[in-house]
Structure formats: C-alpha cells, structure tokens
Amino acid sequence: xxxxxxxxxxxxxxxxxxxxxxxxxxxxxxxxxxxxxxxxxxxxxxxxxxxxxxxxxxxxxxxxxxxxxxxxxxxxxxxxxxxxxxxxxxxxxxxxxxxxxxxxxxxxxxxxxxxxxxxxxxxxxxxxxxxxxxxxxxxxxxxxxxxxxxxxxxxxxxxxxxxxxxxxxxxxxxxxxxxxxxxxxxxxxxxxxxxxxxxxxxxxxxxxxxxxxxxxxxxxxxxxxxxxxxxxxxxxxxxxxxxxxxxxxxxxxxxxxxxxxxxxxxxxxxxxxxxxxxxxxxxxxxxxxxxxxxxxxxxxxxxxxxxxxxxxxxxxxxxxxxxxxxxxxxxxxxxxxx
Amino acid sequence: xxxxxxxxxxxxxxxxxxxxxxxxxxxxxxxxxxxxxxxxxxxxxxxxxxxxxxxxxxxxxxxxxxxxxxxxxxxxxxxxxxxxxxxxxxxxxxxxxxxxxxxxxxxxxxxxxxxxxxxxxxxxxxxxxxxxxxxxxxxxxxxxxxxxxxxxxxxxxxxxxxxxxxxxxxxxxxxxxxxxxxxxxxxxxxxxxxxxxxxxxxxxxxxxxxxxxxxxxxxxxxxxxxxxxxxxxxxxxxxxxxxxxxxxxxxxxxxxxxxxxxxxxxxxxxxxxxxxxxxxxxxxxxxxxxxxxxxxxxxxxxxxxxxxxxxxxxxxxxxxxxxxxxxxxxxxxxxxxx
Numbered sequence: 001x002x003x004x005x006x007x008x009x010x011x012x013x014x015x016x017x018x019x020x021x022x023x024x025x026x027x028x029x030x031x032x033x034x035x036x037x038x039x040x041x042x043x044x045x046x047x048x049x050x051x052x053x054x055x056x057x058x059x060x061x062x063x064x065x066x067x068x069x070x071x072x073x074x075x076x077x078x079x080x081x082x083x084x085x086x087x088x089x090x091x092x093x094x095x096x097x098x099x100x101x102x103x104x105x106x107x108x109x110x111x112x113x114x115x116x117x118x119x120x121x122x123x124x125x126x127x128x129x130x131x132x133x134x135x136x137x138x139x140x141x142x143x144x145x146x147x148x149x150x151x152x153x154x155x156x157x158x159x160x161x162x163x164x165x166x167x168x169x170x171x172x173x174x175x176x177x178x179x180x181x182x183x184x185x186x187x188x189x190x191x192x193x194x195x196x197x198x199x200x201x202x203x204x205x206x207x208x209x210x211x212x213x214x215x216x217x218x219x220x221x222x223x224x225x226x227x228x229x230x231x232x233x234x235x236x237x238x239x240x241x242x243x244x245x246x247x248x249x250x251x252x253x254x255x256x257x258x259x260x261x262x263x264x265x266x267x268x269x270x271x272x273x274x275x276x277x278x279x280x281x282x283x284x285x286x287x288x289x290x291x292x293x294x295x296x297x298x299x300x301x302x303x304x305x306x307x308x309x310x311x312x313x314x315x316x317x318x319x320x321x322x323x324x325x326x327x328x329x330x331x332x333x334x335x336x337x338x
Numbered sequence: 339x340x341x342x343x344x345x346x347x348x349x350x351x352x353x354x355x356x357x358x359x360x361x362x363x364x365x366x367x368x369x370x371x372x373x374x375x376x377x378x379x380x381x382x383x384x385x386x387x388x389x390x391x392x393x394x395x396x397x398x399x400x401x402x403x404x405x406x407x408x409x410x411x412x413x414x415x416x417x418x419x420x421x422x423x424x425x426x427x428x429x430x431x432x433x434x435x436x437x438x439x440x441x442x443x444x445x446x447x448x449x450x451x452x453x454x455x456x457x458x459x460x461x462x463x464x465x466x467x468x469x470x471x472x473x474x475x476x477x478x479x480x481x482x483x484x485x486x487x488x489x490x491x492x493x494x495x496x497x498x499x500x501x502x503x504x505x506x507x508x509x510x511x512x513x514x515x516x517x518x519x520x521x522x523x524x525x526x527x528x529x530x531x532x533x534x535x536x537x538x539x540x541x542x543x544x545x546x547x548x549x550x551x552x553x554x555x556x557x558x559x560x561x562x563x564x565x566x567x568x569x570x571x572x573x574x575x576x577x578x579x580x581x582x583x584x585x586x587x588x589x590x591x592x593x594x595x596x597x598x599x600x601x602x603x604x605x606x607x608x609x610x611x612x613x614x615x616x617x618x619x620x621x622x623x624x625x626x627x628x629x630x631x632x633x634x635x636x637x638x639x640x641x642x643x644x645x646x647x648x649x650x651x652x653x654x655x656x657x658x659x660x661x662x663x664x665x666x667x668x669x670x671x672x673x674x675x676x
Binding site: 219222226235239241242243244256257258260261262264265266267268269270271272273274275278 | 557560564573577579580581582594595596598599600602603604605606607608609610611612613616
C-alpha cells in the first residue's frame with residue numbers, strides 16, 4: 001500500500017504554487033496508540049490552502065512545515081483505528097491534506113453521518129456553509145427589503161450567502177468573473193442582478209444594480225468590489241470581511257481602500273472580520289437551517305468536482321483563476337463498498 | 339440690540355476657513371408664534387463645524403447655506419419666549435451658531451438644569467461625553483486587562499475615552515501632538531503611556547507602549563495612528579471610527595490604509611463608525627455614569643476656553659492645529675444675574 005502525496009518544499013506568499021510542492025510516493029504509516037489511519041476520499045480546495053503554505057501564515061493556525069503534506073480539509077474513510085471511538089469504514093472529517101493516507105490522533109477527527117451526497121459535507125455542511133451562515137447572520141444581519149451585495153458570488157461561500165439573503169427577503173446582487181457565472185446566478189440561483197467584474201470598473205454598474213444603495217456587503221475579494229461598496233454603502237451598512245481572493249494575485253496587494261476611515265465614520269458603517277474556526281460549536285444551528293432551506297427548495301448547491309489527487313495543484317491554481325462554479329472539491333477515491 | 343454674527347459666504351472642504359466667513363452686525367430678529375429668542379453664552383468648537391461648511395456635507399444633517407450663521411452647538415439664555423415651555427432666563431442647549439442672538443422654534447431647544455460649571459454642558463455632559471461613552475462602550479466594549487489606544491487623546495473626546503478606559507481596568511495609551519499634552523495625559527489623567535506623534539512614525543513607539551498588542555483603538559484621527567493600530571491590533575480587536583482630524587489638513591486625505599481588508603479578515607477585527615445623534619436618547623445613561631465617575635474622583639475634565647465671539651474662526655482653526663487641551667469652548671457672554 002503506497003501513499004501518494006504532495007509535500008511542501010518551499011513556502012510561498014503568491015498564487016503560483018507548482019514550484020512549491022513535490023509529488024512523492026511513500027510507504028503508508030501505521031497508527032500508534034490512540035491514532036487512526038484514514039484513506040482520503042475528498043479534499044476541500046480552499047484559498048486557505050495557499051495561506052497555510054506561507055512563511056507568514058495567518059495567526060489562527062500554524063503554517064505547513066517543509067516536508068509535510070499540503071494541508072487541506074478532507075473527508076476520509078477509516079482504514080484502521082486504535083481509538084475506540086472509530087471503526088474501519090467510518091466516514092470522518094479530517095485534515096489529511098494532499099495525500100492518499102494519513103495518520104491522526106482520534107481527537108483530531110470528527111465522525112460524520114452523511115446527509116446525502118458526501119461532497120455536501122465539504123460545501124453546504126462544511127466550512128463554506130458555516131462561513132456563509134456566520135458571516136451573513138452575525139455580522140451582516142439581513143433585514144427584508146435591504147440590499148445585499150456579495151463578491152465572488154459564484155464561489156463556494158458566495159452562492160450560499162446570496163441564496164440565504166434571498167430567503168431572508170433581501171435584494172441580492174452578486175459579482176463574478178464570467179458572463180456564464182452571472183447568468184447562472186440570476187437564472188438558476190435567483191439573484192436579482194449579477195455583474196461581470198471583468199467588464200471594467202464596477203462602481204457605475206453596481207450603482208445601477210443597487211438603486212437603493214448597499215446595506216450589506218459580503219466581501220470575498222477586497223479590491224474594486226470593496227472600494228465600490230464603501231462608496232455606495234448606506235448609513236449603517238455592514239461589510240463582512242470574509243476573504244480577499246483578488247489580493248492573492250494582485251500586483252499591489254496592499255493598495256488601500258479610499259474612504260476608510262472617513263466614510264466608515266461618516267456613514268456609521270461597520271466592517272468586521274471573523275474566524276470561522278471560532279464558530280465550530282455552532283454547526284448544528286447553521287446546518288439545521290441550511291438543510292431546512294434545501295428541503296424547502298430555497299437553496300441549491302452545485303459542487304465543482306475535479307478528479308484525481310495528482311491534479312491538486314491545478315485545482316487550487318484554477319480556484320484563484322476563478323474557474324469554479326460553486327464549491328471546488330478534489331475527488332481522490334471512491335468510498336469502499338460496505 | 340445688535341446681533342454680531344459670522345455668516346458663511348463660501349463653502350469649503352479644507353481647514354482654512356477665514357475667507358469663507360464674513361463678520362456682520364445686524365438687527366436682532368423677533369420670535370414669531372412658538373418661537374424663542376435666545377442669547378448665546380457658550381459655543382462648542384468642534385471639527386463638525388467645518389464639515390457643515392462643506393458643499394458636500396455629511397449625510398446626517400444638511401449643510402449651512404450661504405448667508406446663514408456658521409453652525410455650532412450653543413448654550414444659550416432665553417431672552418423672550420413665545421413657547422410656554424420656556425421662560426426668560428432659562429438655560430437651553432441650542433444650535434445658535436456663531437452669533438449673539440438666535441431665534442428658534444421651541445422644539446429645537448432643550449432646557450438644561452446645569453450640573454455645575456456651565457461649560458461642562460458642552461463637554462462632559464454634551465456631545466463629547468456622549469461620543470466617548472457610546473463609542474467606547476458600544477463598539478470598543480472594554481474588558482479589564484485589555485489595551486486601549488486612543489488618538490487625539492488630549493482632545494475633548496480622547497480625554498474622556500482614556501479615563502473611562504482606565505476606570506474600566508484597561509491599560510490606556512494615548513497619542514497627542516506635544517510633549518506638554520503627553521505629560522498631562524500621564525501625570526494628571528492617569529494614562530499608562532502617551533506618544534507625541536510629531537516625534538516621527540508611530541508604529542515602533544506604539545509597539546513599545548503596547549507590549550500585549552492593541553485590543554481597542556479609538557480612532558479620532560485616521561492616518562498614521564490608524565495604520566499603526568491595524569498592524570498592531572490583536573485578534574478580535576475593535577476599532578472605533580470616530581473622527582479623522584488628521585485628514586482635514588492632509589495633503590492626500592484619501593490615501594488608503596494598508597492591511598484593510600486583509601488584516602481585518604485575518605485577525606477577525608471590527609471597525610465601526612457611529613452617529614452620535616442616533617444616541618441622544620441615551621444621554622441619561624451616559625451622563626449618569628460620567629457624573630458618578632467625577633464624584634468618585636476617577637474622571638477629571640479640563641475645558642479649553644477661548645474668549646469672544648470675534649475669535650470664533652481662530653478658535654476653530656486652532657482646533658485643527660491641535661492647540662487645545664480638553665474641550666475647546668468659545669465664551670460669548672456671561673449669564674445674566676438672576
């Protein structure tokens with residue numbers, strides 16, 4: 001039994017990662033006392049995967065060391081367990097990273113009773129769903145009749161945010177990077193309007209799409225979308241600082257946003273970030289609500305599946321290039337017949 | 339009876355205002371039905387006075403029209419009343435502006451029972467006290483042991499914010515524009531440290547003064563102080579966007595702050611503005627607490643009095659130049675012997 005894996009060989013602070021990882025085939029490790037050997041079925045492809053490769057990683061989690069597998073959230077099947085809480089065949093959420101097999105202490109795994117398609121455990125019932133729910137409900141606090149603008153609206157979090165906003169009675173406007181995505185948002189997901197940011201500066205089109213201004217901006221990108229939202233924000237507008245996809249590949253990622261702090265103060269606006277890992281204890285609250293909306297036909301999820309562990313770097317690079325519609329997931333292996 | 343007044347003759351978006359106002363002496367108007375004639379005793383000198391002179395005034399209140407007296411909050415004495423709620427000799431809070439006499443509808447006045455020195459009604463028991471209380475308590479939410487940094491700390495709001503923070507058990511660091519102000523903050527008002535921002539870029543000295551990072555930043559200035567606070571902010575830090583004195587006179591007032599939105603998202607920080615006029619109904623809550631702290635000897639106020647209506651433009655310009663220690667107030671007339 002061989003373990004195929006991508007290990008980190010060089011830290012990086014930029015989007016291109018091909019030179020920073022190396023494909024290796026090694027012997028599968030055996031679990032020690034209290035440990036569990038798992039086989040990777042699905043890998044979550046997230047902007048954070050790249051952040052963890054940085055030499056200066058975000059403060060909430062330590063970075064990946066040289067020689068370790070690239071870190072990613074996974075859905076695994078238990079192969080062999082030395083922890084009485086787990087048995088072979090169990091499905092677990094883990095942090096196995098870009099490899100076929102991983103060994104982890106039992107306390108680092110979370111047993112899952114799949115609600116349907118296993119991929120949903122990484123999208124709607126994973127960090128994407130929790131991020132959308134916490135950011136929109138706790139910071140955005142939507143009220144019926146308000147205008148919600150969400151950037152990277154066709155992405156894993158944006159699709160859920162927009163549909164949650166619609167379910168809550170908001171006018172919802174999204175931005176995305178292709179006409180096909182914009183059509184999908186409006187025609188399939190029920191957005192009121194969508195803007196292709198590649199058609200040029202956003203402010204004028206956003207003003208047209210938001211005739212009553214912006215009450216909530218769910219920021220997945222920073223950059224031009226944030227700048228426009230600050231300018232078009234209404235009094236007491238809330239800006240949910242969630243991601244900054246635009247910055248990873250930007251020429252000058254530190255360029256400031258005009259009107260901060262002036263317009264924040266003048267318009268009594270709020271801008272707030274949040275760490276989704278602070279909110280893991282609220283999964284039941286979030287996923288209970290999301291699953292009710294799915295059952296009611298008010299929330300639709302599309303997962304963007306890429307096949308094969310060997311394609312992991314390409315899948316991540318493509319995420320920053322905006323290839324995905326919905327949550328990007330790497331499919332590594334099928335679940336064993338049980 | 340003549341009414342001396344400064345009227346606006348030209349809108350402005352910058353700090354120098356001498357060319358924008360004209361000194362006139364006119365006949366005192368007589369109050370119509372329901373109206374009240376008042377005599378100005380004290381005028382509040384605030385950054386907002388300049389904002390209201392703008393051709394593009396803040397959205398919460400309309401700007402001053404050409405030919406109107408420059409707007410300012412005042413403490414007045416009632417001269418003649420056609421509103422049964424008021425009688426000659428009453429002390430009222432009004433918006434009489436830069437003139438000796440004003441006529442206003444009774445509903446625009448608020449009768450005051452002075453708690454002591456009349457000037458306190460424009461500082462601790464006026465918008466400065468309410469601004470400090472609402473911003474720090476609602477947005478800053480101080481906890482004992484946290485580090486609070488406040489800019490323009492020797493100003494009307496900053497002095498109250500810092501002392502409120504000390505009373506709440508915080509380590510309090512202020513920035514100000516002279517060594518004399520810094521000494522006053524530490525030796526008289528009990529700040530733990532104070533930084534003279536004119537001694538050069540703030541970040542290194544702020545880091546030394548805040549060894550445990552910054553949990554709350556009360557932003558009265560924007561600019562370098564905000565930039566430093568964003569960089570030194572701890573996880574879940576709160577930034578109270580209150581003022582932007584540094585920007586009025588800045589060469590490039592729209593220069594952005596680096597690390598927004600990146601550090602806001604990564605460190606789960608909050609940045610929020612507020613409109614003090616939304617909180618007028620909370621005066622009793624705020625002033626009750628502030629007066630208890632004064633009675634306990636935990637809060638000390640110094641008002642910065644400038645004498646003479648004719649000196650109004652100089653008093654306002656001096657505010658932007660950082661002349662004042664504590665709340666700047668223009669004394670126009672003595673209360674009548676009653």
